[in-house]
Amino acid sequence: MGLLDCRCLLLALLQLPALLRLDAAAAAAAFGWAPEPDQLFQIPEGWSCLGRVAASEALSLTFALRQQNVGRLEELVQRVSSPDSPEYGRFLSLAEVQALVAPSPQTLNAVRKWLEAHGIWDCTDVGTKDFLQCQVPAGTAEQLLPGAQFQRYVNGERSVVRSPFAYTLAEELAEHLDFVGGLHRFPAERKAVSRAWTAGKALLSTFHLGVTPAVIRQRYNLTDKDVGSSLQQQPADLAEFMGLFGKSFPHHLRVDQVVGHQGWGKAGLEASLDVEYIMSSGANISTWVFSNGGRHESQEPFLQWLLVLSNMSALPWVHTVSYGDDEDSLSRAYMERVNVEFMKAAARGMSILFASGDSGAGCRSVHGGKHTFRPSFPASSPYVTTVGGTSFQHPFLVSAEVTDSISGGGFSNVFPMPKYQTTAVKRFLSTTSKLPPSSYYNKTGRAYPDLAALSDNYWVVSNRIPMPWVSGTSASTPVVGGIIALINDRRLQRGQSPLGFLNPALYRLQEKGNSTALYDVTTGCHYSCLDETVQGQGFCAAPSWDPVTGWGTPNYPELLSALLG
Ligand SMILES: *[C@@H]1O[C@H](CO)[C@@H](O)[C@H](O)[C@H]1NC(C)=O
Ligand SMILES: *[C@@H]1O[C@H](CO)[C@@H](O)[C@H](O)[C@H]1NC(C)=O
Ligand SMILES: *[C@@H]1O[C@H](CO)[C@@H](O)[C@H](O)[C@H]1NC(C)=O
Numbered sequence: 001m002g003l004l005d006c007r008c009l010l011l012a013l014l015q016l017p018a019l020l021r022l023d024a025a026a027a028a029a030a031f032g033w034a035p036e037p038d039q040l041f042q043i044p045e046g047w048s049c050l051g052r053v054a055a056s057e058a059l060s061l062t063f064a065l066r067q068q069n070v071g072r073l074e075e076l077v078q079r080v081s082s083p084d085s086p087e088y089g090r091f092l093s094l095a096e097v098q099a100l101v102a103p104s105p106q107t108l109n110a111v112r113k114w115l116e117a118h119g120i121w122d123c124t125d126v127g128t129k130d131f132l133q134c135q136v137p138a139g140t141a142e143q144l145l146p147g148a149q150f151q152r153y154v155n156g157e158r159s160v161v162r163s164p165f166a167y168t169l170a171e172e173l174a175e176h177l178d179f180v181g182g183l184h185r186f187p188a189e190r191k192a193v194s195r196a197w198t199a200g201k202a203l204l205s206t207f208h209l210g211v212t213p214a215v216i217r218q219r220y221n222l223t224d225k226d227v228g229s230s231l232q233q234q235p236a237d238l239a240e241f242m243g244l245f246g247k248s249f250p251h252h253l254r255v256d257q258v259v260g261h262q263g264w265g266k267a268g269l270e271a272s273l274d275v276e277y278i279m280s281s282g283a284n285i286s287t288w289v290f291s292n293g294g295r296h297e298s299q300e301p302f303l304q305w306l307l308v309l310s311n312m313s314a315l316p317w318v319h320t321v322s323y324g325d326d327e328d329s330l331s332r333a334y335m336e337r338v339n340v341e342f343m344k345a346a347a348r349g350m351s352i353l354f355a356s357g358d359s360g361a362g363c364r365s366v367h368g369g370k371h372t373f374r375p376s377f378p379a380s381s382p383y384v385t386t387v388g389g390t391s392f393q394h395p396f397l398v399s400a401e402v403t404d405s406i407s408g409g410g411f412s413n414v415f416p417m418p419k420y421q422t423t424a425v426k427r428f429l430s431t432t433s434k435l436p437p438s439s440y441y442n443k444t445g446r447a448y449p450d451l452a453a454l455s456d457n458y459w460v461v462s463n464r465i466p467m468p469w470v471s472g473t474s475a476s477t478p479v480v481g482g483i484i485a486l487i488n489d490r491r492l493q494r495g496q497s498p499l500g501f502l503n504p505a506l507y508r509l510q511e512k513g514n515s516t517a518l519y520d521v522t523t524g525c526h527y528s529c530l531d532e533t534v535q536g537q538g539f540c541a542a543p544s545w546d547p548v549t550g551w552g553t554p555n556y557p558e559l560l561s562a563l564l565g
């Protein structure tokens, strides 16, 4: 029935992009050191190449400078995020994070001298001094980064400059730089899907016609009093959405602050979804939108957001992000560094939530026609909270939740399993009878998601038009973000710290075994490779934690009282 239609629609959207492994080994042999030899260059569907850019064309490049004391940062995050530590909640300011991780004077000097020797002066840094963003003419950039060759790619009105060839750096810089951003990675496509299928039958009045804020609030036990005290998204859409769907609870009609460029063109469906739902579960909580649309090329919007995190001392406590790429398409240097950026945010008390992805366990072809599952990053970072997706068991009733078969989940091939989850994950692996063959996943890796929420059949207002049947973990993530923001609000009112990085507290709470803070989702499987061995099936939900829906979905009053401590 309906579910099959969705599956076809989603599979149709998963067409393979053009792939090209950068020939970094050859480039390095010719010129020096390649920081990202494993970075895949892929032209996503919809983009085409217009050819090489003029030497005078200005590019924006981001230099990730080698940090100090990353090991100490990691230990500190552990202490400030673990409820049984005496330092729980004793977060650092941006200045304190800078004092810990800022690059050494030797690194700062070496990088600056190198740039200046190429006539590059137009650079800005961030509060923690570990990124430099510079405007560089393409011709100069090609001399600075031997091997790189800059070409323009367009997709509709969007346009970026990228190098399909690997860049190298002089050997002397190997100890000073992690990677250079703005060369290979394309802006990730945002994938909110409107599943257009119609409900055939006449509906009873107790039925709901799709997920609205009222449905979310009912399912997760938020009363009209559970509100806060204290993007490319068009303000008109949010007001209209709240006018249509937000009648019974106090809420803001506008986003309070936009960081970056606020374009006024067509709002993305996805941006509308994020803001409308974070502001309905996190009702009356001040909401900011980080926007990177607009101006010619924002080279790497995700990187830009990371830079903002390191450059503003006062930021929202909760961030929800729906960006994700296949782990195997990204360089290890890039992922390791982004992971450190999440540690820096955790040290400051921020809760960073990522959508787990909309491709189930994913699928990747490896040698000999074999397949493996395909983890997604940053969902697989051990320093973020990853949110999966569920559906109502009865599609039109506020009822128990089951797995949404698109819910991203699995095991990282890059990040080892963090301590906070080993008991839970090992229990899953040892008690589940029908696991996929072990060649499909890496049971030593960071397992995700951590929790879940409804991801199916949302109403969204976009460009002033209400759209039904919008689905994806980019819907469930802001819902959980809003709930965490409400809990932070209560904690702050009581003079407590914000929650910060959630996972240690979340796993500890759930491992007690008698927690009612989350509804355990125990039925349904997500999908994976359509081959003979697994036949489209990835992992299946099970009692307690599982790599499909994590610990389950929020029951607000119980989660609140557990996390108020
Ligand atoms: C960081 O913030 C300062 C002002 O506070 C600004 O001048 C600078 O351009 C910002 N850096 C980046 C990389 O955006
Ligand atoms: C939350 O809602 C469910 C039904 O949706 C109900 O069974 C439960 O008692 C409610 N309250 C709490 C505190 O769990
Ligand atoms: C909503 O937030 C505002 C501050 O932004 C506060 O003055 C107001 O009391 C809040 N409303 C409720 C119902 O708590």
Ligand SMILES: *[C@@H]1O[C@H](CO)[C@@H](O)[C@H](O)[C@H]1NC(C)=O
Pocket: 412, 413, 414, 415, 416, 417, 442, 444, 445, 446
């Ligand atoms: C499995 O994950 C670990 C990290 O937990 C990693 O070191 C190892 O290389 C991974 N194996 C494969 C085959 O990717």
Ligand SMILES: *[C@@H]1O[C@H](CO)[C@@H](O)[C@H](O)[C@H]1NC(C)=O
Pocket: 512, 514, 515
């Ligand atoms: C759950 O169990 C712990 C001990 O493992 C106990 O301290 C706590 O009071 C119990 N909570 C509830 C709600 O029963």
